[in-house]
Amino acid sequence: MIRVRAFILSASLSIICATGANAHQGHAAPPWQQSSVWPDRIVVTLPDDPATSFAVTWRTSADVENSVAEIAVATPDARFDLAAESRTAVSEELDLATVKRLGADVPVEWNSMLAPVRFHSVTFDGLEPDTLYAYRVRGADSAWSEWYQVRTAPVDGPISFIYVGDAQNGILSHWARTIRAAFQTAPDARFILHAGDLVNRASRDFEWAEWFKSVGFIHGMIPAMPVAGNHEYDRIGLPEDTTSRILSILWRPQFTLPVEETLHADLRETVYDVRYTKDLHLFVLDTQAGRIDEQAEWLDKALSESDARWRIVSMHHPIFSSGRGRDNADRRQILLPVFLKHNVDLVLQGHDHTYARGLIPQDDTTQTPERIAMGDTDLIKTMFVNSVSGAKQYTFKDDRWDGYTSDGVELKNYAENTQFFQVVRIYGNTLSYTAYTATREIYDSFVMTKGEDAVKTLLEGSGSTIDLRLFESTMPYPGVSDLSAE
Numbered sequence: 001m002i003r004v005r006a007f008i009l010s011a012s013l014s015i016i017c018a019t020g021a022n023a024h025q026g027h028a029a030p031p032w033q034q035s036s037v038w039p040d041r042i043v044v045t046l047p048d049d050p051a052t053s054f055a056v057t058w059r060t061s062a063d064v065e066n067s068v069a070e071i072a073v074a075t076p077d078a079r080f081d082l083a084a085e086s087r088t089a090v091s092e093e094l095d096l097a098t099v100k101r102l103g104a105d106v107p108v109e110w111n112s113m114l115a116p117v118r119f120h121s122v123t124f125d126g127l128e129p130d131t132l133y134a135y136r137v138r139g140a141d142s143a144w145s146e147w148y149q150v151r152t153a154p155v156d157g158p159i160s161f162i163y164v165g166d167a168q169n170g171i172l173s174h175w176a177r178t179i180r181a182a183f184q185t186a187p188d189a190r191f192i193l194h195a196g197d198l199v200n201r202a203s204r205d206f207e208w209a210e211w212f213k214s215v216g217f218i219h220g221m222i223p224a225m226p227v228a229g230n231h232e233y234d235r236i237g238l239p240e241d242t243t244s245r246i247l248s249i250l251w252r253p254q255f256t257l258p259v260e261e262t263l264h265a266d267l268r269e270t271v272y273d274v275r276y277t278k279d280l281h282l283f284v285l286d287t288q289a290g291r292i293d294e295q296a297e298w299l300d301k302a303l304s305e306s307d308a309r310w311r312i313v314s315m316h317h318p319i320f321s322s323g324r325g326r327d328n329a330d331r332r333q334i335l336l337p338v339f340l341k342h343n344v345d346l347v348l349q350g351h352d353h354t355y356a357r358g359l360i361p362q363d364d365t366t367q368t369p370e371r372i373a374m375g376d377t378d379l380i381k382t383m384f385v386n387s388v389s390g391a392k393q394y395t396f397k398d399d400r401w402d403g404y405t406s407d408g409v410e411l412k413n414y415a416e417n418t419q420f421f422q423v424v425r426i427y428g429n430t431l432s433y434t435a436y437t438a439t440r441e442i443y444d445s446f447v448m449t450k451g452e453d454a455v456k457t458l459l460e461g462s463g464s465t466i467d468l469r470l471f472e473s474t475m476p477y478p479g480v481s482d483l484s485a486e
């Protein structure tokens, strides 16, 4: 993979601060949305080799034309910064209020009156594995961020990460508590996987402002691994009768992600893989972008070439839907055979605004008399999770257990009307998984152990610390139309 940042070079406007009206309820843009000469929206992401590099992206007003970042090994010394080295940023101006579509300038109504901004990024490389680094980023001269600390990936050894489903609605009002509870529960998480629909309106800057205010300093310290969902796409400036969607104007500027040169340009920076450690390899798909055949082919090849003990796929639209009246049969038909061919261990998804965990068992040929004698009766091929971290909640499929079950998948646990985050831990031949509510109560858990023959044994967790979560047994749910991002 080769890292490439798209440039949009244009004359910048000398505007210190975006102060225009925001489409949200007629209010002016709040101070935490407005860009300035100070860096904000600071987010660390994972480049090609997380053991020796990490990337950071930040925003300023457009008049900050050039920027730099500094990095030092983090030590207990009060002036660790005296050993800092400077790196020049790649800078890209973004016009939030107007977008080029089909050769014409089209207004982005949500962002009208917002001034252009500039995103800056640096990829720190040549670093030592499993080492704590401190970095800071600059806006205008002397306008520095605080020093953030980030640990590079270990070559091998135990690690944990956080996974969340759709934030999407009421991001600041209702999602902030979930992501902050996740950080509180797993502060040593090495990255946070966001499985799509981070916002509701893909190119609406106000919702990204809410997202970044919610995560606060968290993604300055813990890398983000974003997955594109259907709400990361919009149809601004496209003909009325088209079913096409275009990726958020903010996605590529604000996240520095691996670029798969072999893929079509539409899939770059939304379809990628990260080999985090010797044991863990993650693959991210973009189920909204189309070209699912091309993605399946890429994934098949990437999985064939991966010798990682644990292989996890994340994508937005679930292979097995749990929301009432929903299905993604076309995508399932193409992608599921690839997952099963390669015994993908875990598939982390969103979109259905319910919680569901199901599995496809290992076929009978691996269930030998010896295994049965050892008590290894619950052999698993692939585990699938649908989860939701935001406030939008859907009804589970009719006939819950039977409704979810299709193509050989077995439902193991489910919920409605609940915000979740999940912590996954990888330690050697063991993968443990725990789903927590936003109030940090354990709802669901399991442990998978992989034998020398790569066959996985499943041990279900001892159960929830709270009762089954269903609409009929929880507080009334009036919807999300009154929440801030609607």
Ligand SMILES: [Fe+2]
Residues within 6 Å of the ligand: 166, 197, 229, 230, 231, 316, 350, 351, 352
């Ligand atoms: Fe979605």
